[in-house]
Amino acid sequence: xxxxxxxxxxxxxxxxxxxxxxxxxxxxxxxxxxxxxxxxxxxxxxxxxxxxxxxxxxxxxxxxxxxxxxxxxxxxxxxxxxxxxxxxxxxxxxxxxxxxxxxxxxxxxxxxxxxxxxxxxxxxxxxxxxxxxxxxxxxxxxxxxxxxxxxxxxxxxxxxxxxxxxxxxxxxxxxxxxxxxxxxxxxxxxxxxxxxxxxxxxxxxxxxxxxxxxxxxxxxxxxxxx
Numbered sequence: 001x002x003x004x005x006x007x008x009x010x011x012x013x014x015x016x017x018x019x020x021x022x023x024x025x026x027x028x029x030x031x032x033x034x035x036x037x038x039x040x041x042x043x044x045x046x047x048x049x050x051x052x053x054x055x056x057x058x059x060x061x062x063x064x065x066x067x068x069x070x071x072x073x074x075x076x077x078x079x080x081x082x083x084x085x086x087x088x089x090x091x092x093x094x095x096x097x098x099x100x101x102x103x104x105x106x107x108x109x110x111x112x113x114x115x116x117x118x119x120x121x122x123x124x125x126x127x128x129x130x131x132x133x134x135x136x137x138x139x140x141x142x143x144x145x146x147x148x149x150x151x152x153x154x155x156x157x158x159x160x161x162x163x164x165x166x167x168x169x170x171x172x173x174x175x176x177x178x179x180x181x182x183x184x185x186x187x188x189x190x191x192x193x194x195x196x197x198x199x200x201x202x203x204x205x206x207x208x209x210x211x212x213x214x215x216x217x218x219x220x221x222x223x224x225x226x
Contacts, residue, residue, distance in 0.1 A: 001020055001021050002020075002021060002059045002060050002197060002200055003018070003019070003020055003053060003057045003058050003059055003060070004017075004018065004019040004020075004021075004058070004059070004060045004061070004062060004193045004196055004197060005017075005018060005044070005058045005060075005061050005062070005083065005089075005193075006018075006019060006061075006062045006063070006189040006190060006192045006193030006196065007040070007044075007061070007062070007063045007064070007076045007079060007080050007189055007192075008063075008064045008076065008099070008187050008188060008189040008192055009030070009040060009063075009064070009068075009072040009073065009075050009076030009079075010064050010066055010067070010068025010069060010072055010073060010076070010096050010116075010164070010187060011068055011069055011072060011164055011186060012069065012072065013029065013030045013031065013039075014029070014030045014040075014064075014072060014076065014189070015027060015028060015029045015030060015188055015189040015190070016028060016030070016040065016043045016044055016047060016189050017047070017188070017189040017190040017193050018047050018048075018051055018053055019190065019193040019194070019197060021197050021201075022193075022194045022197045022198065024190045024193070024194075025051050025053070026047050026050050026051050027047075027188070027189060027190045028043050028046060028047060030043055040075060040076070040079055041079070044083075055083070055086070055087050056087055058083070058087050058089050059089050059090065060089055060090045060091075060092060060196055060197070060200060060206075061080050061083055061084040061089045061090070061091050061092070062080070062091070062092040062093070062094055062192050062193055062195070062196035063076050063077055063079075063080035063091070063092075063093060063094070063192070063212075064076065064093075064094055064095070064096055064099050064187050064189070064192050065077060065093040065094065065095060065096075065212065065213070065214055065215050066095070066096055066116075066214050066215035066216060066217070067095075067096055067116045067118075067124045067141070067215050067216055067217040068096055068116060068164070068214075068215075068216070068217065069217075070214075070216060073214035073215075073216065074214060076214075077093075077212060077213070077214045080212075081209050081210065081212060084209060085209045090200070090206040091206060091207050091208075091209055091212060092195075092196040092199060092200070092206050092207065093207050093212050094192040094195050094196060095141075095215065096114075096116055096163075096164075096187050096215075097114050097116075097126040097128075097137065097141060098137075098195055099187035099188065099191045099192045099195065100114050100162060100163060100184065100185075100186075100187050100191070101114065101128050101134065101135045101137075102134065102191040102192075102194060102195055103184055103187070103188060103191045104135065104160075104162060104180065104184050105133070105134035105135060107130075107135075107160060107180075108130070109130065109158050109159060109160040109178075110129065110130050110156070110157055110158040110159065111127060111128065111129055111130070111152075111156045111157075111158065111159035111160070112127070112128040112129075112130070112135045112159070112160055112162065113125060113126075113127050113128075113149070113152050113156075113159055113160070113161045113162070113163075114126050114127075114128065114161075114162055114163040115146070115149055115161065115162075115163040115164075115165035115166070115169075116163055116164050116165055116217055117164055117165040117167070117168055117169075117217065118143055118165075118217040119217070121145060121146055121147070122143055122144065122145055122146065123143075123144060123145075123146050123149050123163075123165040123169075124141050124142065124143050124217050125139075125141065125142065125144055125149050125163075125165075126139060126140060126141040126142075127139035127152070127156075143217075146165065146169050149161075149165075150173060150174055150177050153174070153176050153177045153178070154176070159178070160178045160179070160180050161173070161177055161178065161179050161180065162179070162180035162184050162185055163185060164185055164186055164187075166179060166180075166182075166185050167185065167186075170182075170185075
């Protein structure tokens with residue numbers, strides 16, 4: 001059985017988890033008082049102490065690769081690469097959208113619309129449709145105005161909205177828009193770990209240590225001027 005270390009640092013705070021296959025052994029949320037660069041390593045060490053697992057037991061490292069914040073993603077992806085390389089583990093990158101969709105897999109809504117804050121009144125959104133076992137993406141991630149995102153409630157039957165963008169925009173949603181409970185807005189490390197475990201069982205290709213890259217919500221200001 002694979003022992004997985006899962007990292008999630010896409011927002012101002014995140015989480016880390018240890019799993020045995022799809023079974024969650026332990027999970028902890030990073031402190032909201034400090035950015036992930038200050039709390040990630042101590043949190044990982046704390047999980048090892050709690051479970052008795054040692055770094056060399058880890059066979060798979062999974063990390064949520066975004067979209068999300070610049071700083072958080074760089075910290076999480078870099079940590080995952082270095083750790084996986086050091087212990088000889090496989091590495092699996094999971095998107096923010098797939099992670100949240102896994103968390104919402106028990107929902108009964110026909111559609112799940114997930115949005116990540118891209119600043120400037122915009123969101124990166126992806127649309128998922130209910131299947132027998134969860135949700136499958138039907139509209140790939142794209143950058144849109146948040147006001148345009150809400151319009152899906154008028155076009156689609158029984159769609160529920162979730163994602164980190166709701167932290168800023170949830171209170172401004174039209175009354176016709178159905179929002180998920182806040183606990184399903186942000187990706188969790190354990191959900192990414194479950195996805196990675198399933199991919200390993202299906203023998204899907206894992207990423208190369210050094211080719212795995214963060215997926216940002218948008219280009220940096222400097223890149224947009226190029």
